[in-house]
Amino acid sequence: SRTKTQSTEQCLLLVVLLVSNMLLTKEGVTSLPICPNGSVNCQVSLGELFDRAVKLSHYIHFLSSEIFNEFDERYAQGRGFITKAVNGCHTSSLTTPEDKEQAQQIHHEDLLNLILGVLRSWNDPLIHLASEVQRIKEAPDTILWKAVEIEEQNKRLLEGMEKIVGRVHPGEIGNDAYSQWEGLPSLQLADEDSRLFAFYNLLHCLRRDSHKIDNYLKLLKCRLIHDSNC
Amino acid sequence: RSIKTSSGIQIIINCLALTSLSLTGESPPEKPTIIKCRSPEKETFTCWWKPGSDGGHPTNYTLLYSKEGEQQVYECPDYRTAGPNSCYFDKKHTSFWTIYNITVRATNKMGSNVSDPHYVDVTYIVQPDPPVNVTLELKKPINTKPYLVLSWSPPPLADVRSGWLTLEYELRLKPEEGEEWETVFVGQQTQYKMFSLNPGKKYIVQIHCKPDHHGSWSEWSSEKYIQIPTDFRVKDMVVWIIVGVLSSLICLIMSWTMVLKGYRMIAFILPPVPGPKIKGIDTHLLETGKSEELLSALGCHGFPPTSDCEELLIEYLEVEDSEDQQLMPSHDNGHPSKNAKMIPKEKDSDSGRGSCDSPSVLSEKCRESRALPSTLQTQDVRDVQENKEGKRSWETECIASEQKILLFNNESTKETTWPATQLPDNHPPMFAYHSIVDAHKITMTTTNVNIASFLVGNEEHKSQYSITETVHDDMEKQREMENLHSKTDQTTMQVIKTRPNDKSPFLNPKLMDYVEVHKVRQDKETAVLLKHKENSGKREKYTVPGTSKEYTKVSTVVDHNILVLMPDSRIHHTSVIQEPAMEMSQNLQQGQAEKNMSYCLTVPSECKRETSGSEYMDPSSFMPFK
Numbered sequence: 063s064r065t066k067t068q069s070t071e072q073c074l075l076l077v078v079l080l081v082s083n084m085l086l087t088k089e090g091v092t093s094l095p096i097c098p099n100g101s102v103n104c105q106v107s108l109g110e111l112f113d114r115a116v117k118l119s120h121y122i123h124f125l126s127s128e129i130f131n132e133f134d135e136r137y138a139q140g141r142g143f144i145t146k147a148v149n150g151c152h153t154s155s156l157t158t159p160e161d162k163e164q165a166q167q168i169h170h171e172d173l174l175n176l177i178l179g180v181l182r183s184w185n186d187p188l189i190h191l192a193s194e195v196q197r198i199k200e201a202p203d204t205i206l207w208k209a210v211e212i213e214e215q216n217k218r219l220l221e222g223m224e225k226i227v228g229r230v231h232p233g234e235i236g237n238d239a240y241s242q243w244e245g246l247p248s249l250q251l252a253d254e255d256s257r258l259f260a261f262y263n264l265l266h267c268l269r270r271d272s273h274k275i276d277n278y279l280k281l282l283k284c285r286l287i288h289d290s291n292c
Numbered sequence: 293r294s295i296k297t298s299s300g301i302q303i304i305i306n307c308l309a310l311t312s313l314s315l316t317g318e319s320p321p322e323k324p325t326i327i328k329c330r331s332p333e334k335e336t337f338t339c340w341w342k343p344g345s346d347g348g349h350p351t352n353y354t355l356l357y358s359k360e361g362e363q364q365v366y367e368c369p370d371y372r373t374a375g376p377n378s379c380y381f382d383k384k385h386t387s388f389w390t391i392y393n394i395t396v397r398a399t400n401k402m403g404s405n406v407s408d409p410h411y412v413d414v415t416y417i418v419q420p421d422p423p424v425n426v427t428l429e430l431k432k433p434i435n436t437k438p439y440l441v442l443s444w445s446p447p448p449l450a451d452v453r454s455g456w457l458t459l460e461y462e463l464r465l466k467p468e469e470g471e472e473w474e475t476v477f478v479g480q481q482t483q484y485k486m487f488s489l490n491p492g493k494k495y496i497v498q499i500h501c502k503p504d505h506h507g508s509w510s511e512w513s514s515e516k517y518i519q520i521p522t523d524f525r526v527k528d529m530v531v532w533i534i535v536g537v538l539s540s541l542i543c544l545i546m547s548w549t550m551v552l553k554g555y556r557m558i559a560f561i562l563p564p565v566p567g568p569k570i571k572g573i574d575t576h577l578l579e580t581g582k583s584e585e586l587l588s589a590l591g592c593h594g595f596p597p598t599s600d601c602e603e604l605l606i607e608y609l610e611v612e613d614s615e616d617q618q619l620m621p622s623h624d625n626g627h628p629s630k631n632a633k634m635i636p637k638e639k640d641s642d643s644g645r646g647s648c649d650s651p652s653v654l655s656e657k658c659r660e661s662r663a664l665p666s667t668l669q670t671q672d673v674r675d676v677q678e679n680k681e682g683k684r685s686w687e688t689e690c691i692a693s694e695q696k697i698l699l700f701n702n703e704s705t706k707e708t709t710w711p712a713t714q715l716p717d718n719h720p721p722m723f724a725y726h727s728i729v730d731a732h733k734i735t736m737t738t739t740n741v742n743i744a745s746f747l748v749g750n751e752e753h754k755s756q757y758s759i760t761e762t763v764h765d766d767m768e769k770q771r772e773m774e775n776l777h778s779k780t781d782q783t784t785m786q787v788i789k790t791r792p793n794d795k796s797p798f799l800n801p802k803l804m805d806y807v808e809v810h811k812v813r814q815d816k817e818t819a820v821l822l823k824h825k826e827n828s829g830k831r832e833k834y835t836v837p838g839t840s841k842e843y844t845k846v847s848t849v850v851d852h853n854i855l856v857l858m859p860d861s862r863i864h865h866t867s868v869i870q871e872p873a874m875e876m877s878q879n880l881q882q883g884q885a886e887k888n889m890s891y892c893l894t895v896p897s898e899c900k901r902e903t904s905g906s907e908y909m910d911p912s913s914f915m916p917f918k
Contacts, residue, residue, distance in 0.1 A: 120504070120505075123505060124505075127505070127506070144391075144411055145409075145411070147391070150360065150361050154361070158389075160387045160388055160389065160390065161335070161383065161386060161387055161388055162334070162335055162383075162451065162454075162456045163383070165456065166454060166456075270389050270413075270415075273389070273415060273505060274389055276505070277456070280455040280456075280458055281454060281455045281456060282455075283455060284453065284454055284455030285454070285455065288455075290453055290454050290455075291453050292452055292453055292454070292455045292458075
């Protein structure tokens with residue numbers, strides 16, 4: 063009878079352990095890197111989301127700077143493209159902070175929306191950039207793969223930003239305002255000089271806007287995550 | 293033609309006018325050049341230009357700028373803050389992600405000149421100030437080696453906290469005496485851990501920073517000197533000191549132990565090689581060569597014969613190695629007196645057993661050994677000498693192979709005989725002594741029978757062996773002695789008997805008779821059965837009184853190898869029976885057997901007492917004089 067009680071005790075203990083394990087580890091069973099849209103309870107913290115976003119934006123701007131410099135070295139020397147580039151970018155219609163004070167005064171939600179707008183505005187141009195840059199005569203491979211990479215990373219950053227916005231400002235429909243790009247015809251101009259200028263301008267704008275996004279995200283991260291004490 | 297001439301004239305006039313102007317030194321200023329524009333904290337920026345020649349007149353410089361997408365031209369808001377030929381744009385006038393079109397105009401009395409436009413986006417011209425507050429801290433964790441932590445602060449103007457400006461750092465260091473810097477990219481952190489620096493050395497460290505995107509590196513911070521503390525080394529020194537002390541202590545202890553117990557240790561490590569040990573023999577005595585001491589150690593008392601031996605009747609039996617000589621036992625009935633031989637008391641000592649330990653050998657050895665020393669009992673000086681010599685050689689040699697053992701020196705001219713000494717009272721002169729009776733099979737054939745030529749009378753033939761037993765002239769008994777043949781397998785020893793006619797006290801080998809010892813009866817009155825030889829005619833039956841067999845009673849044993857037989861009862865009945873309690877080891881075997889005689893004749897004491905069958909003579913019943 064003694065062994066019987068022992069065995070029953072062991073069984074009970076085992077059952078208790080299993081149940082408790084199930085209950086306790088229920089939440090930690092799955093750790094998805096990206097939360098599904100609209101889900102409130104997500105595993106990844108906001109800080110982690112911002113870290114990922116910052117990393118992406120940093121990378122995108124790095125690539126954009128590189129591709130611009132390469133293009134400038136190869137195709138824009140002596141052509142005076144810079145003088146003509148003062149016409150602006152297609153995203154200039156979006157009012158974005160121009161200095162530190164403006165950036166610190168704007169509300170983080172607005173800023174987030176703004177970031178989203180800029181990112182959305184660049185969806186289309188980047189696709190065409192990747193396809194059209196291949197038509198450039200003797201385009202180096204480095205320019206080609208960078209264009210493709212930028213386009214891919216931009217998509218990922220957009221997704222991440224949408225998640226952040228969903229976390230920070232759930233339930234509210236974000237401002238879907240974005241700038242429409244209409245520079246495709248210029249990329250397909252017959253005149254090589256005009257066409258190259260169009261590419262130069264586009265790459266110039268890309269470098270600028272990616273820097274803006276990177277800067278804004280770092281500001282937001284320090285403000286929201288580190289309480290302005292980076 | 294006229295046009296050409298007129299244009300030419302105009303050109304000449306212009307040139308003259310210009311030269312006149314230059315000669316006077318007045319001209320509009322040269323075009324200035326904008327050197328650079330920099331922003332230290334990404335909030336303001338400054339532009340510097342380099343003026344050209346002023347043209348001889350004081351020149352005024354104005355900076356004008358316009359922004360991207362605007363037509364408005366602005367002038368520099370601040371010409372002073374940044375020094376001469378500079379323009380400082382404060383926060384209000386600084387916009388980012390905007391291209392500035394900046395030009396500088398130089399104006400003097402004669403004219404003005406404008407520099408080339410300079411397009412600048414402030415985002416890309418950030419060059420921060422060097423980091424500040426460079427500090428060092430020595431951290432000593434518990435289980436890890438200590439390390440240095442170098443920490444610093446970003447430049448004060450850079451707003452890193454809000455995240456507006458993100459800086460990356462880089463440091464460089466070198467030993468004070470070194471020449472090359474070692475550069476380490478640190479990243480965005482503001483501290484650095486240094487692990488592998490040489491203790492005791494002095495290092496120089498500098499840090500600079502840069503924005504994460506674009507921009508340029510700042511100037512290096514002021515030199516910071518690092519003195520690596522030497523307590524690292526002290527720790528090692530302590531360890532070495534402890535090691536040295538311990539090792540010296542151990543050496544002291546070991547040397548002390550060696551001093552105290554050196555010999556024992558040496559003996560333990562290198563044990564002395566044992567020398568050959570022969571039971572009963574003291575090597576020292578051998579070395580000294582004193583025969584008396586040696587023999588006393590061996591247990592042969594009274595050997596060589598002392599003056600006491602003179603009293604003894606010594607009868608020697610000479611063993612001849614000649615087949616021809618088959619002396620018939622002579623019936624010396626009228627041989628009453630016999631020399632009793634001194635049979636040295638044989639002691640059973642265990643020393644010096646050597647190779648002669650086999651019982652069979654021993655007995656023979658004993659016989660031989662007894663035979664040998666028995667001959668030494670003589671008063672004859674010559675004999676003594678010979679005996680001594682012989683004894684020595686006999687003492688020290690072992691018989692190992694077949695040799696003629698008992699080589700009887702037939703040729704010896706000298707007849708050394710034991711002097712016929714009168715036995716003490718207990719020893720009636722009637723007794724005859726026989727040499728050792730190896731009844732049947734003594735193969736004294738071992739060649740190495742270098743029985744020492746103790747021989748009486750064989751001083752010239754020392755290699756010859758003879759067991760001589762002198763029979764006193766007065767010996768009446770005729771006995772046969774077995775002759776030991778060295779070469780033959782005969783194991784019969786013939787007892788040489790002296791002819792009864794031989795009255796000389798010296799041994800006359802040719803006159804000796806041999807009797808074959810057939811049996812030995814071992815009882816109270818040990819008797820020796822003597823076989824009759826061919827000359828059966830002369831043989832006599834010796835009967836022990838009371839026995840049916842022909843036994844001759846052995847009265848005593850002399851010198852361990854000489855049997856003193858009782859005289860024939862028919863001849864003479866001696867009432868005196870010597871019963872020396874003597875130990876004598878005899879190997880009396882019946883039957884023939886070859887024996888490899890390997891025995892040491894040197895040591896009568898080797899002769900152990902044989903406790904064998906009844907066929908063996910029990911020497912214990914024999915005791916010469918004691």
